[in-house]
Amino acid sequence: MDSITVLMTSPMSDYLETQLKDRFNLVKLWTYSSKTDFFKHNSHSIRAVVGNTKIGADAELIDSLPELEIVSSYSVGLDKIDLRKCQEKGIRVTNTPDVLTDDVADVAMGLMLAVTRRVCECDRFVRRGLWPKGDFRLTNKFSGMQVGIVGLGRIGSAIATRAEAFGCPISYYSRSEKPETNYKYFSNIIDLAVNCQILVVACALTEETHHIINCEVIDALGPEGILINIGRGSHIDEPELVSALLEGRLGGAGLDVYENEPEVPEQLFGLENVVLMPHVGSDTVETTDAMADLVIKNLEAHFLKKPLLTPVV
Amino acid sequence: MATPNHLGNHDHRSKELPQVLVLEPPPIMKFYGDQFLNDFQLLKAWESPLPLDQFLSIHAQSVKALLTPGRYPLTRNILQLIPSLQLVVTTSAGLNHIDLPEFQRRGIAIASAGDVYSEDVADMAVGLLINVLRKISAADRYVRKGLWDTKAEFPLGSKLCSKRVGIVGLGSIGQEVAKRLQAFGCRVMYTSRNKKPFVSYPYYSNVLELAADSDVLIICCGLTEQTRHMINKDVMLALGKEGVVINIGRGAIIDEKELVQCLVQRELAGAGLDVFENEPHVPRELLAMDNVVLSPHRAVHTPESLTAMCEHVKGNLEAFFSNKPLLSPVMNI
Numbered sequence: 185m186d187s188i189t190v191l192m193t194s195p196m197s198d199y200l201e202t203q204l205k206d207r208f209n210l211v212k213l214w215t216y217s218s219k220t221d222f223f224k225h226n227s228h229s230i231r232a233v234v235g236n237t238k239i240g241a242d243a244e245l246i247d248s249l250p251e252l253e254i255v256s257s258y259s260v261g262l263d264k265i266d267l268r269k270c271q272e273k274g275i276r277v278t279n280t281p282d283v284l285t286d287d288v289a290d291v292a293m294g295l296m297l298a299v300t301r302r303v304c305e306c307d308r309f310v311r312r313g314l315w316p317k318g319d320f321r322l323t324n325k326f327s328g329m330q331v332g333i334v335g336l337g338r339i340g341s342a343i344a345t346r347a348e349a350f351g352c353p354i355s356y357y358s359r360s361e362k363p364e365t366n367y368k369y370f371s372n373i374i375d376l377a378v379n380c381q382i383l384v385v386a387c388a389l390t391e392e393t394h395h396i397i398n399c400e401v402i403d404a405l406g407p408e409g410i411l412i413n414i415g416r417g418s419h420i421d422e423p424e425l426v427s428a429l430l431e432g433r434l435g436g437a438g439l440d441v442y443e444n445e446p447e448v449p450e451q452l453f454g455l456e457n458v459v460l461m462p463h464v465g466s467d468t469v470e471t472t473d474a475m476a477d478l479v480i481k482n483l484e485a486h487f488l489k490k491p492l493l494t495p496v497v
Numbered sequence: 498m499a500t501p502n503h504l505g506n507h508d509h510r511s512k513e514l515p516q517v518l519v520l521e522p523p524p525i526m527k528f529y530g531d532q533f534l535n536d537f538q539l540l541k542a543w544e545s546p547l548p549l550d551q552f553l554s555i556h557a558q559s560v561k562a563l564l565t566p567g568r569y570p571l572t573r574n575i576l577q578l579i580p581s582l583q584l585v586v587t588t589s590a591g592l593n594h595i596d597l598p599e600f601q602r603r604g605i606a607i608a609s610a611g612d613v614y615s616e617d618v619a620d621m622a623v624g625l626l627i628n629v630l631r632k633i634s635a636a637d638r639y640v641r642k643g644l645w646d647t648k649a650e651f652p653l654g655s656k657l658c659s660k661r662v663g664i665v666g667l668g669s670i671g672q673e674v675a676k677r678l679q680a681f682g683c684r685v686m687y688t689s690r691n692k693k694p695f696v697s698y699p700y701y702s703n704v705l706e707l708a709a710d711s712d713v714l715i716i717c718c719g720l721t722e723q724t725r726h727m728i729n730k731d732v733m734l735a736l737g738k739e740g741v742v743i744n745i746g747r748g749a750i751i752d753e754k755e756l757v758q759c760l761v762q763r764e765l766a767g768a769g770l771d772v773f774e775n776e777p778h779v780p781r782e783l784l785a786m787d788n789v790v791l792s793p794h795r796a797v798h799t800p801e802s803l804t805a806m807c808e809h810v811k812g813n814l815e816a817f818f819s820n821k822p823l824l825s826p827v828m829n830i
């Protein structure tokens with residue numbers, strides 16, 4: 185298939201890059217000095233785009249690639265892909281669900297434990313040589329805390345299963361109730377926030393869920409409440425989050441995603457009740473390889489006219 | 498007006514209440530005071546100007562109960578000065594500060610912390626493990642240093658699901674750890690002094706074989722003569738270059754010098770440690786490593802655990818003085 189030209193939008197995985205180069209004619213968007221330069225050389229040959237959470241396939245890109253047949257995203261999130269345009273033009277879209285569910289759920293749990301038990305702060309305390317001068321303070325018990333999940337999809341459910349093992353009562357807000365679970369459903373997010381101690385954002389980013397965590401939700405969660413975000417930065421009104429943390433209106437936060445990555449509000453750097461990660465929810469050796477394999481398999485299936493493994497459109 | 502003295506209560510009450518000797522205040526007293534023990538007369542040795550042996554000779558000859566923290570070694574010499582002692586209540590999860598054979602010889606009962614702390618310690622063990630495998634503290638440092646927007650890429654972590662986790666010591670804490678990690682899809686195995694009859698996890702009779710079959714070892718046992726330096730170089734090499742050690746037991750269960758060498762020489766992938774051989778001192782080499790997570794022996798220190806411990810201590814003392822069974826007697830020394 186090395187006559188088929190595939191565009192990779194940004195550096196996302198050395199392993200994936202090698203696999204794509206071995207099978208296809210690989211074009212790397214970031215090696216071009218300008219968009220015009222890129223479009224001049226390639227627009228008529230590209231039949232597939234491999235995007236990720238940084239650069240997907242927006243309307244401009246799709247419109248400028250007349251031969252585009254498939255977008256295979258190295259992510260489960262689809263917010264960087266213009267799905268409507270793909271549908272209109274008959275362009276297939278695939279993503280990488282399931283293979284990354286465990287890893288992202290693990291990071292959510294890791295953040296919950298790190299914030300409540302101050303694991304990172306303890307680590308800093310020891311490294312700064314403060315222990316001989318006096319003991320570290322008390323931290324809050326995690327087991328049994330009420331956990332509220334926004335979005336009970338694959339990742340939300342995986343988080344719920346893990347938190348249950350700690351004796352945490354689970355409640356959730358979702359587009360629709362899931363009667364097959366025993367978890368308590370709230371039909372609006374404010375009620376969920378009022379009734380939990382830790383609120384975890386685990387839903388997809390859509391127009392409806394943009395800034396779903398706003399001032400009202402943060403106030404409902406309250407000065408003892410903890411917010412965990414392993415979804416997308418734009419789920420949360422970030423300036424509002426920052427001021428709530430600085431003013432003590434929110435008890436703490438564990439964040440893996442931000443509105444303008446890789447920018448992270450610097451006011452958070454001085455806070456001890458916050459744990460910050462650089463969007464690494466699925467970044468393990470095992471999972472990144474599995475995601476890459478899924479991207480490759482979807483592309484091969486498409487060009488061999490076989491059924492796609494994980495189609496979205 | 499009666500004045501308070503180091504005997505802990507006003508004089509006019511001291512004759513009515515059962516006496517409890519306290520050599521050094523346990524953490525629960527440091528945080529919450531001693532009101533929870535208002536039904537007892539506390540003999541507070543540390544408040545007396547007298548040296549300990551004199552204090553005990555004068556005031557503790559008929560004392561039957563002792564409340565002790567974990568840091569205070571209860572040796573034969575001290576026991577000789579408290580001849581009427583029948584019960585020691587310890588607030589520590591570990592028993593390594595108690596000369597167990599000597600206590601058994603003298604017929605002194607021991608009331609332990611029971612499982613008051615087990616959930617909190619298990620939470621810390623899991624928190625440390627996820628932190629090491631997914632590099633959470635390292636990630637937090639990376640972001641706060643402003644490195645995300647630079648060429649310095651953050652390294653990949655290691656997946657927790659499907660990891661083979663060897664639990665060393667399947668007591669109350671070990672079982673809470675096992676329950677949690679099963680929910681993450683880990684494969685749990687264990688070693689313990691004895692095989693546990695109603696437990697489905699695979700049992701290993703020795704820690705070396707357990708390590709050879711594990712990706713992670715979590716130390717949940719107590720410190721005894723048998724477990725001192727049980728996690729030695731052979732065990733760590735058997736665990737392997739991708740192996741991770743988590744210690745929420747006692748520092749001396751691990752040969753700390755060997756642990757540091759294995760980490761420096763990359764014979765181990767990482768470690769999460771809440772305890773150390775010579776607390777509060779932590780080996781200098783560990784302070785600079787990105788693949789270790791360090792905690793200052795805080796696994797039990799939540800308000801919830803400490804207030805529960807106040808009730809638990811009170812309950813054990815009340816049981817003893819009313820000739821009822823202790824809440825958490827230590828058996829099978």
